Structures are given as C-alpha cells and as structure tokens.
Amino acid sequence: MYIPFPKNSKFCSFIKCSNRIVALVLAIMLSTPVLLRAQDSTAAAAPAGGGDVAKGESLFKNNCAQCHAVTDxxxxxxxxxxxxxxxxxPWLIKWVRNSQAVIASGDPYAVKLYNEYSKAQMTSFPNLSEDDIKSIFAYxxxxxxxPAPTAAAAGGAPAATGAADSGPSDLFMIVxxxxxxxxxxxxxxxxxxxSLLSKAVAGGTEAAPKADFMTRLSTSLKNFAMDSSIRSATIWVFALLVLKATIDGAFNVGVQQGYAPKQPISFSHKLHAxxxxxxxxxxxxxxxxxxxxxxxxANICMNCHGVIKKESPEIQKIYTSIEKNQPIEWVRVHNLPDLAYFNHAQHVNVGGVECENCHGDVAQMEVIQQRSSLTMGWCIDCHRKxxxxxxxxxxxxxLVQLHGSESKEALKVADIGGxxxxxxxx
Ligand code: HEC
Ligand code: HEC
Ligand code: HEC
Ligand code: HEC
Ligand code: HEC
Ligand code: HEC
Known part of the structure; x- marks a missing residue:
C-alpha cells in the first residue's frame, strides 16, 4: 500500500513514517482477533492449569467448606x-494454624470475632503450609x-472447568x-x-494552496480510490468473498435442512408420538x-378422532376431507431428488436404524422439521461409520465370516457395498 510522496521534501520523513503507521495499524488490525483469542485461551487455561487456585479449591472443600462459605x-x-x-x-496464616493461640494472645479482632460467634472454636490446621493457606485464600x-461458577463448584459440579472449554462468548466477539x-x-x-500531507507537500508551490479543506479532502479520497494497488486489493477481496459465497451456495442448492413448513392441520408429533x-x-x-x-x-386419524375431540375446528378439517373425498394436502418435508434411491425397510427393518438417527427427536416436535441434510455426503458418512x-x-x-478373516474391524455398511x-x- 504505497502512497506516493515527493522526494527532497522536509515532510518526507514524516510521510514515510506515516506509511509505516498505516502498515502498523493494518498489521495490528489483522492480528487483533488472533491476539485476543490467544490471550483469552491463556486466561481460561490459567485457573484450570493446576495452579494455586485449583489446589486452594480442593483444600478449601476438604477442610473449610463445612463451616465457611466463599460468599459473605x-x-x-x-x-x-x-x-x-x-x-x-501473616495474621490469616497464624489464625488458620491455631486460632485459639491468636485469641489467647489478646488480638482484639480475634477476641471480638470469637465472642461474636459465641465462642465457637474453629478447628486448628497446624499441618497446612503457608503456601497451602495462601492457595486457599487465592481460591x-x-x-x-x-459468583456463578462458585455456586456450581460448591455443589460439587465440574461446571467451572466445562465453561472453560466453550468458545469465545458473544460479548467477546462483539468487542x-x-x-x-x-x-x-x-x-x-x-x-x-x-494523502493530504503529501498533497500539501507536492502542491506547496502551486497556484491555489488555499483550496478549501473539502475539495482537498475529496481529491485525496479520489486519489486514494484511484491508487492501483488499493484498487486491485479491493477487487481481490471482493472477488474472493463472491467466490466463497458462490461455493457455499452451490453446496447448499437443494439442501433443506431445518425446513419446517406450516401444515394444513396443526397435527403435533409431540402430542401423538x-x-x-x-x-x-x-x-x-x-x-x-x-x-x-x-x-x-384420514381414515387412520378417524380410528381415534371419530370419537376424540370431534368438536375441535382442527379435527373438523379431517371430517371435511373425508366428506369431500379429498385427501388432506400435507406439505412434503423430506424429499430426495429422483436420481437417488432410498429405502426405509432396508434401514429400519433390516438395518435396525432408529428413526431418530435420521429424523431427530420427532416425538418432541410440535411441527415436523427436516433435521438432517439428506445430502450424499450424509448418507456416505453414516455408511462408513x-x-x-x-x-x-x-x-x-x-459375509461376516469372510470379512472376519480379512479384517479385525467390525463389518461396516461400506463393506457390504454401501x-x-x-x-x-x-
Ligand atoms: C468447625 C468449623 C470451622 C472450620 C472447619 C473452619 N473454620 Fe474458620 N472459623 C470458624 C468460626 C466459628 C470462626 C469465627 C471465629 C471463632 O469463633 O473462632 C471462623 C473464623 C475464620 C476466619 C476469620 C474470618 C473473618 O471474618 O475475618 C477465617 C479467615 C477462617 N475462619 C478461615 C478458615 C479456613 C481457611 C478454614 C479451612 C482451612 C477454616 N476456617 C475452617 C469455624 C471453622
Ligand atoms: C391413536 C389415537 C389417535 C390417532 C390415530 C390420531 N390422533 Fe389426533 N389426537 C389423539 C389424542 C388422544 C388427542 C388429544 C385430545 C385432547 O387433547 O383431549 C389428539 C389431538 C389431536 C389434535 C389437537 C386437537 C385440538 O384441537 O386440541 C389434532 C389436530 C389431531 N389430533 C390431529 C390428528 C390427525 C390429523 C390424525 C391423523 C393423521 C390424528 N390426529 C390421529 C389421538 C389420536
Ligand atoms: C398419529 C399418527 C402419526 C404418528 C404416531 C407419527 N406420525 Fe409422523 N406424520 C404423521 C402425519 C399426519 C404427517 C404429515 C404431517 C406433518 O408433516 O406433520 C407425518 C409426518 C412425518 C414426517 C415428515 C414427512 C415428510 O413430509 O417428509 C416424519 C419424518 C415423521 N412423520 C416421522 C415420525 C416418527 C419418527 C414418528 C414416531 C416417533 C411418527 N412420525 C409418528 C402422522 C404420524
Ligand atoms: C437412514 C435414515 C432414515 C431412517 C432410519 C428413517 N428415515 Fe424416514 N426418511 C429418510 C429419508 C432420506 C427420507 C426421504 C425419502 C425420499 O424423499 O425419498 C425419509 C422420509 C420419511 C417420510 C416421508 C415419506 C417418505 O417415505 O418419503 C416419513 C413419514 C418418514 N421418513 C418416517 C420415518 C419413520 C417413522 C422412521 C422410523 C421408523 C424413519 N423414517 C426412519 C431417512 C430415514
Ligand atoms: C449411500 C448412497 C449413495 C451412494 C453410495 C452414492 N450416492 Fe450420489 N447421491 C446420493 C444422494 C442421496 C444424492 C442427492 C443429494 C442431494 O440432493 O443433495 C446424491 C447425489 C449425487 C450427485 C449429484 C446430482 C445432483 O443433481 O446434484 C452425483 C453427481 C452423484 N450423487 C454421483 C455419485 C457417484 C459417482 C457415486 C459413486 C462413486 C455416488 N454418487 C454414490 C446418494 C449416494
Ligand atoms: C444413520 C445411518 C444411515 C444413514 C444416514 C443412511 N444409511 Fe443407508 N444404510 C445404513 C445401514 C446400517 C445399512 C445396512 C442395512 C443392512 O443391513 O442391509 C444401510 C444400507 C443402505 C443401502 C443398501 C446397501 C447394500 O449394499 O445392501 C442403501 C442403498 C442405502 N443404505 C442408501 C442410503 C441412502 C440413499 C442414504 C441417504 C439418503 C442413506 N442410506 C443414509 C445406515 C444409514
């Protein structure tokens, strides 16, 4: 990204350096997400990485949690x-090792506390090292x-460590x-x-040095836009973005994952199944x-709805369909192209594959939805696994005998021609 500037000018060095600033800002800009991410992951790793806090946590839970909360x-x-x-x-260390000794020494804070807690005696922990105690308080x-992980940790759930695994938060991305x-x-x-400065330097001796700021700004913006390297860089970025969008789009032609059309009757799988x-x-x-x-x-519906909820307007639609002798016009959800052959009995009856593996948890769907992509890659992937x-x-x-003599792995669908x-x- 080279911005031309005149030679032999006293602004030269400054402009040269401005070019560097631009390069620097660009570099920072490009690396910011990477840096932040790296920082984020080290931050997340630190507490889990064994250090003082983790040790403190287990010491606290084993020795102190029955009498103390980490809240107030x-x-x-x-x-x-x-x-x-x-x-x-130093006071805390003395206290934890032998609170009675601190009270006996007449320490006013200790005596007051002791009385406040109706002279309940805290257990002494002479075996805890200074480091142990520091760890406890670090925790x-x-x-x-x-507060949130603490509540979970107090309940003994490993929620805190789980959270560290999750990706950057929404807030982080926004930042x-x-x-x-x-x-x-x-x-x-x-x-x-x-570009203004280089203009000023170049045009220092020209006739209209006092051209108002806006014209100078607009010419410099124009120059900026005309700069060939910037232009080609912009075109490249644009072309790459378009290419990526096209490829993504091409791979998704005809893929209807998530498709959940409104049906003529509000039939619920959640209710029935x-x-x-x-x-x-x-x-x-x-x-x-x-x-x-x-x-x-509709006849199958009538097995039950001949009696159940006859008065419901939705059920009345079933009656209308039968009276008019017109089938209910359900909107088809799953639909492979004609060039592909799929057989339910082969999978459900012979293969023993559950409906959920391909259709998701239908028994929880108010409105039926296509959960799998139904692409060729999806079929092949499952046949491999x-x-x-x-x-x-x-x-x-x-087949099993034959396969067993050749391979140690179990017989996969791929092995039978899948x-x-x-x-x-x-
Ligand atoms: C058997 C119950 C019991 C256990 C176990 C216990 N404490 Fe205490 N602790 C107390 C009581 C009661 C007090 C209030 C002072 C008193 O009555 O002696 C207290 C007071 C304290 C104080 C002073 C609090 C303040 O507000 O300044 C600290 C610090 C403390 N305990 C730390 C610990 C640590 C660390 C452990 C675990 C290594 C621990 N305690 C284990 C009962 C306990
Ligand atoms: C094996 C019995 C059975 C079959 C078969 C059956 N249903 Fe139902 N259906 C029920 C029951 C039970 C309810 C819940 C009734 C209630 O809420 O009191 C119900 C509720 C409904 C409702 C909600 C009615 C409302 O207004 O709350 C609709 C719509 C419905 N069924 C449509 C159908 C359709 C369409 C078919 C045929 C594809 C069908 N049902 C087949 C038993 C059946
Ligand atoms: C009471 C009858 C009934 C039962 C029981 C039932 N279904 Fe359905 N199913 C229907 C009807 C009616 C439709 C068409 C309307 C719709 O899409 O909601 C349908 C549609 C579907 C579709 C989408 C078809 C398409 O257009 O691509 C799938 C997948 C499906 N059911 C799976 C299941 C599974 C899995 C179960 C068992 C967990 C189940 N159904 C139980 C009546 C039933
Ligand atoms: C191995 C994956 C797989 C399994 C298992 C499976 N389905 Fe399907 N199902 C499909 C595919 C793929 C389609 C689309 C078929 C088409 O368009 O030709 C489909 C379509 C359907 C349809 C729409 C009508 C049709 O046949 O085109 C219904 C209803 C349905 N499945 C119900 C079920 C039920 C109920 C079960 C369990 C007993 C089940 N499926 C198990 C993959 C599966
Ligand atoms: C396990 C089943 C399965 C096998 C094996 C399989 N296909 Fe497919 N293929 C499909 C399905 C399903 C689709 C439709 C996918 C879609 O609509 O996105 C498809 C789509 C295609 C398409 C794209 C057609 C179009 O209109 O987009 C081509 C080309 C194709 N397959 C070629 C092949 C070739 C070549 C092989 C052998 C090396 C093969 N397939 C093996 C299931 C399979
Ligand atoms: C959830 C896993 C799974 C998915 C997804 C799946 N299949 Fe299958 N498929 C199987 C299993 C298991 C068998 C073996 C059944 C048997 O024992 O014959 C099989 C067998 C077959 C066979 C017979 C193969 C042979 O050599 O006998 C065909 C054809 C087939 N699948 C087509 C498809 C198509 C097309 C799709 C995608 C639309 C698909 N399958 C998606 C699990 C799957």
Whole structure:
C-alpha cells in the first residue's frame, strides 16, 4: 500500500513514517482477533492449569467448606468473602494454624470475632503450609468475584472447568468486531491525512494552496480510490468473498435442512408420538415393509378422532376431507431428488436404524422439521461409520465370516457395498 510522496521534501520523513503507521495499524488490525483469542485461551487455561487456585479449591472443600462459605453468607463461621482485606496474610496464616493461640494472645479482632460467634472454636490446621493457606485464600478471592461458577463448584459440579472449554462468548466477539471497526476508521483517517500531507507537500508551490479543506479532502479520497494497488486489493477481496459465497451456495442448492413448513392441520408429533406414545408404525405403515414410510390417510386419524375431540375446528378439517373425498394436502418435508434411491425397510427393518438417527427427536416436535441434510455426503458418512446389524440374520453369516478373516474391524455398511454408486443411483 504505497502512497506516493515527493522526494527532497522536509515532510518526507514524516510521510514515510506515516506509511509505516498505516502498515502498523493494518498489521495490528489483522492480528487483533488472533491476539485476543490467544490471550483469552491463556486466561481460561490459567485457573484450570493446576495452579494455586485449583489446589486452594480442593483444600478449601476438604477442610473449610463445612463451616465457611466463599460468599459473605454465615455458615458456622463467617463468610470468607473479603477475609483477605479484613486481615493481612501473616495474621490469616497464624489464625488458620491455631486460632485459639491468636485469641489467647489478646488480638482484639480475634477476641471480638470469637465472642461474636459465641465462642465457637474453629478447628486448628497446624499441618497446612503457608503456601497451602495462601492457595486457599487465592481460591476464596477468585470464587468470591465469580459468583456463578462458585455456586456450581460448591455443589460439587465440574461446571467451572466445562465453561472453560466453550468458545469465545458473544460479548467477546462483539468487542472484537467493534475493535476492528474502530481500527478500520483509524486507518481510513490516517490514509486521508497521509494523502493530504503529501498533497500539501507536492502542491506547496502551486497556484491555489488555499483550496478549501473539502475539495482537498475529496481529491485525496479520489486519489486514494484511484491508487492501483488499493484498487486491485479491493477487487481481490471482493472477488474472493463472491467466490466463497458462490461455493457455499452451490453446496447448499437443494439442501433443506431445518425446513419446517406450516401444515394444513396443526397435527403435533409431540402430542401423538410424545405424550400419547402412539407408535410411529401405527401411522407410517410403510417403514418396515417398503421404500416409503407413507403418510397416514384420514381414515387412520378417524380410528381415534371419530370419537376424540370431534368438536375441535382442527379435527373438523379431517371430517371435511373425508366428506369431500379429498385427501388432506400435507406439505412434503423430506424429499430426495429422483436420481437417488432410498429405502426405509432396508434401514429400519433390516438395518435396525432408529428413526431418530435420521429424523431427530420427532416425538418432541410440535411441527415436523427436516433435521438432517439428506445430502450424499450424509448418507456416505453414516455408511462408513455404521456397523451392519448382522445379529440373527443368516443372510450375513457368510459375509461376516469372510470379512472376519480379512479384517479385525467390525463389518461396516461400506463393506457390504454401501458406497457403490449403483446402490443409491438408478
Ligand atoms: C468447625 C468449623 C470451622 C472450620 C472447619 C473452619 N473454620 Fe474458620 N472459623 C470458624 C468460626 C466459628 C470462626 C469465627 C471465629 C471463632 O469463633 O473462632 C471462623 C473464623 C475464620 C476466619 C476469620 C474470618 C473473618 O471474618 O475475618 C477465617 C479467615 C477462617 N475462619 C478461615 C478458615 C479456613 C481457611 C478454614 C479451612 C482451612 C477454616 N476456617 C475452617 C469455624 C471453622
Ligand atoms: C391413536 C389415537 C389417535 C390417532 C390415530 C390420531 N390422533 Fe389426533 N389426537 C389423539 C389424542 C388422544 C388427542 C388429544 C385430545 C385432547 O387433547 O383431549 C389428539 C389431538 C389431536 C389434535 C389437537 C386437537 C385440538 O384441537 O386440541 C389434532 C389436530 C389431531 N389430533 C390431529 C390428528 C390427525 C390429523 C390424525 C391423523 C393423521 C390424528 N390426529 C390421529 C389421538 C389420536
Ligand atoms: C398419529 C399418527 C402419526 C404418528 C404416531 C407419527 N406420525 Fe409422523 N406424520 C404423521 C402425519 C399426519 C404427517 C404429515 C404431517 C406433518 O408433516 O406433520 C407425518 C409426518 C412425518 C414426517 C415428515 C414427512 C415428510 O413430509 O417428509 C416424519 C419424518 C415423521 N412423520 C416421522 C415420525 C416418527 C419418527 C414418528 C414416531 C416417533 C411418527 N412420525 C409418528 C402422522 C404420524
Ligand atoms: C437412514 C435414515 C432414515 C431412517 C432410519 C428413517 N428415515 Fe424416514 N426418511 C429418510 C429419508 C432420506 C427420507 C426421504 C425419502 C425420499 O424423499 O425419498 C425419509 C422420509 C420419511 C417420510 C416421508 C415419506 C417418505 O417415505 O418419503 C416419513 C413419514 C418418514 N421418513 C418416517 C420415518 C419413520 C417413522 C422412521 C422410523 C421408523 C424413519 N423414517 C426412519 C431417512 C430415514
Ligand atoms: C444413520 C445411518 C444411515 C444413514 C444416514 C443412511 N444409511 Fe443407508 N444404510 C445404513 C445401514 C446400517 C445399512 C445396512 C442395512 C443392512 O443391513 O442391509 C444401510 C444400507 C443402505 C443401502 C443398501 C446397501 C447394500 O449394499 O445392501 C442403501 C442403498 C442405502 N443404505 C442408501 C442410503 C441412502 C440413499 C442414504 C441417504 C439418503 C442413506 N442410506 C443414509 C445406515 C444409514
Ligand atoms: C449411500 C448412497 C449413495 C451412494 C453410495 C452414492 N450416492 Fe450420489 N447421491 C446420493 C444422494 C442421496 C444424492 C442427492 C443429494 C442431494 O440432493 O443433495 C446424491 C447425489 C449425487 C450427485 C449429484 C446430482 C445432483 O443433481 O446434484 C452425483 C453427481 C452423484 N450423487 C454421483 C455419485 C457417484 C459417482 C457415486 C459413486 C462413486 C455416488 N454418487 C454414490 C446418494 C449416494
């Protein structure tokens, strides 16, 4: 990103250096997310990485938790939140090792506390080292400032460590984006200044040095836009973005994952298959017998709705359909292209694959939704990973024997031809 400036000018060095500033800002801008991310991960790793806090936590739980909370809540003894600001560390160490000795020495704070807690005696911990005690208070301080994980930790749940695994938070991303935007603005302003200065230097002897600020600004912006390297860089970035969008788009043509159209009758799988536990086969009569699972006809609904909830307007739609002898026009959700062959019975009956593996938890769906992508990659992926259900199936006995003599791995669908084009394509 080279911005031309005249030679032999006293501004030269400054402008040269401005160019460097621009480069520097660019570099910072590009590396900010990386830096922040790195920082974020070390920050997250530190407490989990064994250090004092972790040790302190286990010491606290084993020795102190039955009498103390890390909040300011009173249990048997006072809440330890802020204990390190009430007394200094040497005092705390003495206290924890032998609180009775501190009280006996006449220490006014200790005596007052002792009386406040109706002379309840705190256990002495002469075996705890100074480091141990420092660790305990490091943990107490940390836990007191991070209330949510503390509650979980007190309950013994490993929630705190789990949270460290999750990716950067939304807030973090917002901050990064805001930073990048600000840096972009700074960059823009710097570029304008640089170009203004070089203009000023170049045009110092020209006729209209007092051209007003706006015209100078606009010419410098124009120059900025005309600069060939900037232009080509912009075009490149733009072209790459378009290319990426096109490729992403091309891979998603015809993929309807998440498709959940409104149906003519508000039929709920959650109610029928979930709450009333009606078997999928009761309505989808084809799943064990053929290629298609079948959508139930209105007559199957009438088995129950001849009696149940007749007065409901939604149920009345079933009646209307039967009276007019017109099928209910359910909107089809799953739909493979004609070039692909898929058979339910092969998967459900022979393969023993559960409906959920391909359709998701239908019994929880108010409105049916396509959960899987149904792409070729999806089929192939499962065929590579899934073992063939060979139990009680004589058809496979020979194959299993043969396969066992050649390989130690279990027989996968891929091994029985599940990756052959002709199996899925007519
Ligand atoms: C058997 C209950 C009991 C246990 C176990 C216990 N404490 Fe205490 N602690 C007390 C009581 C009660 C007091 C209030 C003073 C008193 O009555 O002696 C107290 C007071 C304190 C204080 C002073 C609090 C303040 O507000 O300044 C600190 C610090 C403290 N304990 C730390 C610890 C640590 C650290 C451990 C674990 C290593 C621990 N205690 C274990 C009962 C206990
Ligand atoms: C095995 C019995 C059974 C079958 C078959 C059945 N349903 Fe239902 N359906 C029920 C029960 C039970 C309820 C809950 C009634 C209630 O809330 O009191 C219900 C509720 C409904 C409701 C909600 C009615 C409302 O207004 O709250 C709709 C809509 C519905 N069914 C549509 C259908 C359709 C369409 C079919 C056929 C594809 C069908 N049902 C098949 C038993 C059945
Ligand atoms: C009471 C009858 C009934 C039961 C029981 C039932 N379904 Fe359905 N199912 C329907 C009806 C009616 C439709 C078409 C309307 C719709 O899409 O909501 C349907 C649609 C579907 C579809 C989407 C079809 C398409 O258009 O692509 C899937 C997948 C499905 N059911 C799976 C299941 C599974 C899995 C179960 C068992 C957990 C189940 N169903 C139980 C009646 C039933
Ligand atoms: C191995 C994956 C897989 C399993 C297991 C599976 N399905 Fe399907 N299901 C599909 C695919 C793929 C389609 C789309 C078929 C098409 O468009 O030709 C589909 C379509 C459907 C349809 C729409 C009607 C049709 O046949 O096109 C229903 C209803 C259905 N499945 C119900 C079920 C039920 C109920 C079960 C469990 C008993 C089940 N499916 C198990 C993959 C599966
Ligand atoms: C959840 C896993 C899973 C998914 C997803 C899946 N399949 Fe399968 N498929 C199986 C299993 C298991 C078998 C073996 C059944 C058997 O024992 O014959 C099988 C067998 C087959 C066979 C017969 C292969 C042979 O050599 O006998 C065909 C064809 C097939 N699948 C097509 C498809 C298509 C098309 C899709 C995608 C739309 C698909 N499958 C998605 C698990 C899956
Ligand atoms: C397990 C089943 C399965 C096997 C094996 C399989 N395909 Fe496919 N293929 C599919 C399905 C399902 C689709 C449709 C995917 C979609 O709509 O996104 C598809 C789509 C395609 C398409 C894209 C067609 C279009 O209109 O986008 C081509 C090309 C194709 N397959 C070629 C092959 C070739 C070549 C092989 C053998 C090396 C093969 N397939 C093996 C299931 C399979």
């Amino acid at each position: 809540e009173r249990v048997v003894g006072p809440g330890l939140k802020g204990a390190t600001s009430r007394q200094d560390m 107490v301080d940390q836990a007191a400032t991070a 990064v984006v805001a930073l990048v935007v600000v840096m972009l603005l700074v960059l823009g302003v710097l570029l304008v200044i640089v 979930g709450e009333y536990k009606i078997d999928c086969n009761y309505c989808h009569t084809g799943v064990n017998r053929g290629k298609s699972a079948h959508i139930p006809s 899934t073992e063939v259900n060979t139990k009680d199936n004589q058809y496979y006995d020979k 990756l052959e084009c002709s199996k899925c394509h007519y």
